[in-house]
Amino acid sequence: MANDNPPVSTRRGDDGTTTLLGAGRLGKDDPKIGVLGDIDEATSFIGVARAESEGEIAELLIASQRLLYRVMGDVAMPKEDNFVGEDDVKFVEKELEKWREKTELPKEFVIPGETRLGSLLDVARSVVRRAERTLVAAGYATEHPDAIRAVNRMSDLLFIVARNADKKRTLSRGS
Numbered sequence: 403m404a405n406d407n408p409p410v411s412t413r414r415g416d417d418g419t420t421t422l423l424g425a426g427r428l429g430k431d432d433p434k435i436g437v438l439g440d441i442d443e444a445t446s447f448i449g450v451a452r453a454e455s456e457g458e459i460a461e462l463l464i465a466s467q468r469l470l471y472r473v474m475g476d477v478a479m480p481k482e483d484n485f486v487g488e489d490d491v492k493f494v495e496k497e498l499e500k501w502r503e504k505t506e507l508p509k510e511f512v513i514p515g516e517t518r519l520g521s522l523l524d525v526a527r528s529v530v531r532r533a534e535r536t537l538v539a540a541g542y543a544t545e546h547p548d549a550i551r552a553v554n555r556m557s558d559l560l561f562i563v564a565r566n567a568d569k570k571r572t573l574s575r576g577s
């Protein structure tokens with residue numbers, strides 16, 4: 403039986419380059435590749451949190467992953483119209499407000515670790531913040547302003563949702 407699956411390893415990257423659609427071969431240390439790697443890592447950490455969640459949180463996290471994939475599209479593929487636009491920023495802002503209304507924020511500095519899901523969301527948040535920094539450092543703030551705004555708001559949203567996930571344990575402790 404023949405295997406029709408494409409190869410996972412082409413060995414073409416052994417020279418320190420990688421193929422990026424629309425950009426040809428780039429060095430693996432190219433800032434664009436760094437940005438894509440950070441966003442991919444953020445998406446993966448959000449996925450780990452999503453695997454531990456359910457209901458509204460799980461739905462929000464898959465929507466966040468899809469948004470980050472569109473941010474990756476903006477970075478990877480040169481085109482006149484961006485994949486991420488004002489509607490995406492408004493979506494994140496609407497979710498941020500919705501979760502803020504139903505989540506009481508702690509009055510002191512948050513030390514992650516109250517719950518597993520909250521901790522995973524905090525890791526995802528910190529990786530999203532790093533992705534935002536590399537987006538800005540690579541010069542995408544002017545090229546993709548809505549992507550930067552959406553990613554910036556997403557880190558705030560993940561913080562709020564993490565506190566929401568933590569509140570169940572805080573309430574059970576009687577604090």
